[in-house]
Amino acid sequence: MRDTRCALEIRWSKLPRLCVVLLAGFAICSSASAQVVPAQLTIDVNKIVTPISPMLYGLMTEEINHSYDGGLYGELIQNRTFRSTWEGEPPWDLVRHGNAVAARSLDRSTGPSKALSYSMKLSVTTASATDEAGLTNPGYWGYGLRPDTTYNGSLYACVESAEVGPITVKLVNNATGAVQAQTQVSVEPGPWKQYVYKLTTGKISPSKDNHLELVVRHPGTVWLQFVSLMQPTFKGRPNGNRIDLMERMAEMHPKFLRLPGGNYLEGSTVATRFDWKKTLGPVVDRAGHEGPWGYWSTDGFGLLEFLEWCEDLKVEPVLAVYAGYSLRGTHVAVGKDLEPFVQDALDEVEYVTGDVTTKWGAERARNGHPAPFPLHYLEVGNEDYLDKSGSYPARYAQFAEALHQRYPQYKLISTDGNSEYETKVKSDISDEHYYKSPADMMDLVHHYDTASRTGPKIFVGEWATRSGSPTPNFGDALGDAAWMTSMERNSDLIIMASYAPLLVNVSPGGMEWPTDLIGFDAATTYASPSYWAQSLFAGHLGDGTAQSSIQGENHRFFYSATVDTKGKVLHLKLVNASNVAQPMVVSLAGIQGAHTAKVTSLHGATFEATNTMDKPDEIHPVTTSVAVSGAAWKHTVPALTIEVVDVPF
Numbered sequence: 001m002r003d004t005r006c007a008l009e010i011r012w013s014k015l016p017r018l019c020v021v022l023l024a025g026f027a028i029c030s031s032a033s034a035q036v037v038p039a040q041l042t043i044d045v046n047k048i049v050t051p052i053s054p055m056l057y058g059l060m061t062e063e064i065n066h067s068y069d070g071g072l073y074g075e076l077i078q079n080r081t082f083r084s085t086w087e088g089e090p091p092w093d094l095v096r097h098g099n100a101v102a103a104r105s106l107d108r109s110t111g112p113s114k115a116l117s118y119s120m121k122l123s124v125t126t127a128s129a130t131d132e133a134g135l136t137n138p139g140y141w142g143y144g145l146r147p148d149t150t151y152n153g154s155l156y157a158c159v160e161s162a163e164v165g166p167i168t169v170k171l172v173n174n175a176t177g178a179v180q181a182q183t184q185v186s187v188e189p190g191p192w193k194q195y196v197y198k199l200t201t202g203k204i205s206p207s208k209d210n211h212l213e214l215v216v217r218h219p220g221t222v223w224l225q226f227v228s229l230m231q232p233t234f235k236g237r238p239n240g241n242r243i244d245l246m247e248r249m250a251e252m253h254p255k256f257l258r259l260p261g262g263n264y265l266e267g268s269t270v271a272t273r274f275d276w277k278k279t280l281g282p283v284v285d286r287a288g289h290e291g292p293w294g295y296w297s298t299d300g301f302g303l304l305e306f307l308e309w310c311e312d313l314k315v316e317p318v319l320a321v322y323a324g325y326s327l328r329g330t331h332v333a334v335g336k337d338l339e340p341f342v343q344d345a346l347d348e349v350e351y352v353t354g355d356v357t358t359k360w361g362a363e364r365a366r367n368g369h370p371a372p373f374p375l376h377y378l379e380v381g382n383e384d385y386l387d388k389s390g391s392y393p394a395r396y397a398q399f400a401e402a403l404h405q406r407y408p409q410y411k412l413i414s415t416d417g418n419s420e421y422e423t424k425v426k427s428d429i430s431d432e433h434y435y436k437s438p439a440d441m442m443d444l445v446h447h448y449d450t451a452s453r454t455g456p457k458i459f460v461g462e463w464a465t466r467s468g469s470p471t472p473n474f475g476d477a478l479g480d481a482a483w484m485t486s487m488e489r490n491s492d493l494i495i496m497a498s499y500a501p502l503l504v505n506v507s508p509g510g511m512e513w514p515t516d517l518i519g520f521d522a523a524t525t526y527a528s529p530s531y532w533a534q535s536l537f538a539g540h541l542g543d544g545t546a547q548s549s550i551q552g553e554n555h556r557f558f559y560s561a562t563v564d565t566k567g568k569v570l571h572l573k574l575v576n577a578s579n580v581a582q583p584m585v586v587s588l589a590g591i592q593g594a595h596t597a598k599v600t601s602l603h604g605a606t607f608e609a610t611n612t613m614d615k616p617d618e619i620h621p622v623t624t625s626v627a628v629s630g631a632a633w634k635h636t637v638p639a640l641t642i643e644v645v646d647v648p649f
């Protein structure tokens with residue numbers, strides 16, 4: 001439900017201090033109708049009351065909303081391994097130009113690897129240079145092509161006779177049929193072989209409305225498997241990530257990446273969990289698996305790719321290990337049955353951190369990354385409070401004993417924590433999740449102010465204010481900003497936090513979970529208001545919360561006063577979620593004289609105002625400067641506005 005606000009929401013207790021101007025006609029809900037007595041905000045920048053965790057803001061994603069396949073993962077071809085359903089091998093189709101005659105069928109008797117022991121058989125009986133025949137693929141809701149760009153392709157093929165000739169691969173505009181790029185791949189008779197190719201565009205207009213064709217010009221039979229086309233990737237990594245999405249994430253100033261999920265870690269069943277050992281090595285040896293969000297995961301985005309993603313963003317992995325519980329409610333019995341899973345977790349940590357003399361460190365080196373990755377935090381499971389069998393404390397204990405014994409240096413995160421549930425496990429850190437409406441999120445902002453400081457530290461591993469779809473609206477951004485003021489204020493307890501989900505492919509059918517931070521399609525991305533709020537907060541974090549107090553503010557006003565004690569800057573975050581401007585008098589102890597402060601503000605006309613693919617910049621940060629005097633700085637935060645004020649001292 002939306003949070004409706006008007007001037008009358010100003011507390012009754014404050015009424016005598018209000019100078020309310022009632023306009024004719026009693027237009028009492030207009031922000032112009034009331035003059036609000038300034039709130040008194042007092043801050044002492046030299047008195048740090050709590051530290052800010054340097055790891056506070058991080059990222060959490062998983063394979064949901066086509067975050068990886070059809071998203072961050074650079075692969076452009078959908079179903080590159082010809083997986084079959086009752087419909088055939090969607091979205092592949094036959095293409096027969098002119099009078100070409102051809103058929104396709106799935107051949108389960110031959111393929112290029114053990115993992116891909118089947119293939120697509122293309123049988124062409126009539127074809128020519130003008131009447132080509134073959135297969136077509138629409139990509140993940142198109143191919144986002146750019147001018148003067150090279151796309152790296154590869155395919156596995158097996159042919160009976162050279163007479164079938166080369167395979168032509170081309171990218172074709174859906175509306176005009178214009179060929180945007182093409183090349184010929186010469187294939188030779190013999191066993192399965194990988195062929196690589198490149199497609200380079202010329203001076204085309206950027207567009208996502210393209211499809212791929214893979215055709216021959218002579219009769220013959222071709223078996224195909226693992227047909228791949230990678231877009232340019234971040235830092236040019238082979239099998240790497242889409243550049244624009246990586247740039248969006250970098251702009252969020254993250255410090256860690258919680259991986260690999262979420263529900264994606266658990267899987268719907270034990271068999272379909274994120275089985276990290278099956279995601280290593282040459283991609284042709286990865287069979288993929290059924291993800292929990294209703295679509296197949298290629299596992300091209302495997303454990304090493306997750307770690308390299310961390311490396312590229314210069315963030316640390318927060319590694320979640322599968323703890324024996326899957327979403328449909330099955331759990332592995334503690335004791336002997338759980339032992340292989342505990343061993344898998346130990347091996348996984350060795351894969352991430354072991355040097356090349358260890359078994360799994362050597363495997364990582366064989367996979368192309370000899371250097372170990374940094375690691376400090378290990379999470380055991382995900383949302384195990386949902387395991388109604390009550391088996392988590394015992395499962396956690398079995399994992400914790402083995403992990404602590406072998407890796408005493410790492411902090412363990414448990415996942416039965418949530419204020420709405422009773423936690424039984426006393427770990428180093430408890431992972432708590434909050435998905436709330438704007439009203440509920442704003443009502444939660446004092447939740448941690450009085451929470452115990454003697455128990456585990458808190459990792460808010462998933463949180464989001466949710467009302468907008470597919471991406472948060474400005475009301476959500478206000479809820480998120482209010483929540484972030486609370487996390488910063490309580491960062492002595494809350495050491496890490498990650499919004500979820502991060503990504504959504506907004507193409508029809510791309511989304512499973514509404515309200516995701518960054519929207520994208522095959523060609524472009526856009527940042528939601530909540531994305532900007534988070535990017536602003538994380539980019540102005542500081543290392544301590546200053547002593548402060550406020551009086552006379554409206555019910556929907558929130559703030560955080562953090563200080564960069566070395567750089568000598570006060571980062572003042574002011575969140576006015578009311579539709580009434582909030583005047584304030586700010587007393588800044590420890591700041592002498594006049595200073596010029598930088599103000600970065602985010603404003604929406606309504607709670608519903610938002611950014612979309614068509615209007616990506618409706619709500620965006622605007623930077624100005626103001627003169628600030630330490631003694632009594634008069635400042636007004638406009639209605640429905642988030643401000644970050646940097647005051648040097």
Ligand code: AHR
Pocket residue numbers: 062064261262263264382383462500501513
């Ligand atoms: O973020 C979406 C889902 O919400 C996560 O997969 C799960 O952990 C939570 O329930």
